[in-house]
Amino acid sequence: MCRRVHRVAFTAALAATAGCTSVRSSALALNGDDPTPLASAPCASCVPTTLGSDVAQAVEKRLTELKAQGGPCSSYAAVLERSYRNGRIVIRPFMWRVGSQLTSGEATPNGDMILAREIDPLNVGVRTVGDLLWTLEHEAAHVAFKLGNGVTEDRANDYVRACK
Ligand SMILES: [Zn+2]
Numbered sequence: 001m002c003r004r005v006h007r008v009a010f011t012a013a014l015a016a017t018a019g020c021t022s023v024r025s026s027a028l029a030l031n032g033d034d035p036t037p038l039a040s041a042p043c044a045s046c047v048p049t050t051l052g053s054d055v056a057q058a059v060e061k062r063l064t065e066l067k068a069q070g071g072p073c074s075s076y077a078a079v080l081e082r083s084y085r086n087g088r089i090v091i092r093p094f095m096w097r098v099g100s101q102l103t104s105g106e107a108t109p110n111g112d113m114i115l116a117r118e119i120d121p122l123n124v125g126v127r128t129v130g131d132l133l134w135t136l137e138h139e140a141a142h143v144a145f146k147l148g149n150g151v152t153e154d155r156a157n158d159y160v161r162a163c164k
Pocket of ligand 1: 138139142152153156
């Protein structure tokens with residue numbers, strides 16, 4: 001279900017996130033003077049920007065395993081690790097639409113990644129930590145091996161499958 005989109009769409013998504021973050025930051029800065037901080041107001045467009053501890057632990061474990069396997073596994077692990085350590089993985093609460101398809105992950109060649117935590121607000125079907133890891137590894141394979149859209153979806157999945 002993952003696919004890559006071109007940089008313009010990705011930048012727009014990041015811009016929306018960044019704008020939201022800056023609003024929250026300025027609201028927090030006012031906390032000392034304002035008894036009713038804006039930060040407590042709901043922000044419908046805000047998305048979590050960090051991985052949950054369960055996912056972070058799973059990523060750390062997988063990075064160790066992938067690097068130990070060497071070859072293509074450690075090649076895409078290096079991409080994933082760089083994105084992970086540099087905080088370039090943005091989490092969205094749910095999957096999103098790109099054209100007619102639901103998307104669980106996107107990546108750009110520079111290593112920016114967006115990952116869906118759940119499928120939808122009801123989380124029908126449930127995305128497990130294993131699903132999240134698969135998406136991250138799939139996106140890292142896209143970047144590491146310069147795989148574009150279309151038939152390369154299968155190739156990206158083949159890399160991940162071979163490293164399990
Ligand atoms: Zn893909």
